[in-house]
Amino acid sequence: MAAGHLDALVDALRRLPGVGVKSAQRMAFHLLQHDRAGAQQLARALEEAVAHVRHCSRCHTFTDDEVCAICRDASRDARLLCVVESPADQAALERTGSYRGCYYVLMGRISPLDGLGASALGVPGLIGRATDGLVEEVIVATSFTAEGEATAHVLAETLRPRGLKVTRLARGVPAGSELEYVDLSTIAHALVDRR
Amino acid sequence: MAAGHLDALVDALRRLPGVGVKSAQRMAFHLLQHDRAGAQQLARALEEAVAHVRHCSRCHTFTDDEVCAICRDASRDARLLCVVESPADQAALERTGSYRGCYYVLMGRISPLDGLGASALGVPGLIGRATDGLVEEVIVATSFTAEGEATAHVLAETLRPRGLKVTRLARGVPAGSELEYVDLSTIAHALVDRR
Numbered sequence: 001m002a003a004g005h006l007d008a009l010v011d012a013l014r015r016l017p018g019v020g021v022k023s024a025q026r027m028a029f030h031l032l033q034h035d036r037a038g039a040q041q042l043a044r045a046l047e048e049a050v051a052h053v054r055h056c057s058r059c060h061t062f063t064d065d066e067v068c069a070i071c072r073d074a075s076r077d078a079r080l081l082c083v084v085e086s087p088a089d090q091a092a093l094e095r096t097g098s099y100r101g102c103y104y105v106l107m108g109r110i111s112p113l114d115g116l117g118a119s120a121l122g123v124p125g126l127i128g129r130a131t132d133g134l135v136e137e138v139i140v141a142t143s144f145t146a147e148g149e150a151t152a153h154v155l156a157e158t159l160r161p162r163g164l165k166v167t168r169l170a171r172g173v174p175a176g177s178e179l180e181y182v183d184l185s186t187i188a189h190a191l192v193d194r195r
Numbered sequence: 196m197a198a199g200h201l202d203a204l205v206d207a208l209r210r211l212p213g214v215g216v217k218s219a220q221r222m223a224f225h226l227l228q229h230d231r232a233g234a235q236q237l238a239r240a241l242e243e244a245v246a247h248v249r250h251c252s253r254c255h256t257f258t259d260d261e262v263c264a265i266c267r268d269a270s271r272d273a274r275l276l277c278v279v280e281s282p283a284d285q286a287a288l289e290r291t292g293s294y295r296g297c298y299y300v301l302m303g304r305i306s307p308l309d310g311l312g313a314s315a316l317g318v319p320g321l322i323g324r325a326t327d328g329l330v331e332e333v334i335v336a337t338s339f340t341a342e343g344e345a346t347a348h349v350l351a352e353t354l355r356p357r358g359l360k361v362t363r364l365a366r367g368v369p370a371g372s373e374l375e376y377v378d379l380s381t382i383a384h385a386l387v388d389r390r
Contacts, residue, residue, distance in 0.1 A: 004259040005244045012240035015233035017225045025283050030212045032248050033302055038210035039241045045207035046238035049200045050231050064199040088220050
């Protein structure tokens, strides 16, 4: 095996999440053998992202500017604030085209096992954002996992005493699914929340 | 979703083999949120690898130098030349500690579906390397897949008329395996090659 710069590249690729030594070797060989232009493009993209991508001062998502495009959009409903875990979750909500309010992106969820408490997330920033006098309802759209539910609970406990209406995305049977294949917990929730 | 540099980074990460849009987003978020030092390290490693890693002039593997460390090692047996598909395969053979000859790294295998013929691989270079007057036996260690076998066949047809002994790695039952779980083709080969 070649030493030096190739090994350094394999080591660096292993810092990517979900990439072990075999994948890192395969990536390094592919880039050096077939796609050196792609390697240079990736190097430039990494450097520019590190230099320029920062957090929106209003909603905490990633942006190149002081305030992100959604927060700058005056046509969004300032009375609604949707709290999500990540920019990917925000993108999923945006793709539905059915939400016209604002967002707050936590950049994580409460995870005691990883040492992530409410203050490590953007919770203090969220309190400031939600108590701007315009927000009336906070829609908690964290994941429906144990950690996401814990995060939602903490957010509700923190925001309700401040006079805000706190709601949660509805749980129920996913669109297009056949009932016999839906897990029992989901059916139970759909029964309770029937309308 | 943030635009600009973050999107450019996600696009660049998708050029890595085996990385789709979800993985690329996860990698970009992880690097920007938790490991900006890792992103900078990866950018530097990519640039230096592209600038400095080239092919060994004797065995065609990746190296920082004109001739790689194994080819420079005068204690290696110059009469034996082992042909492998990739630097990873070469590394696997080296880890066994049971081979003291030289290598030739094809950097691929014959794959008509991908438009890769014998000349696209290092086959012309291999012929030059194998007919240096010192090599007596060429050990073909390409994969035991359809493409690897086709490559081995082409190499044998090309090298035998030049007076070289061409051998292939033995096929048989892997060490530590129970016979009832070994596939039939492997058992059949092990029966034919019994010793």
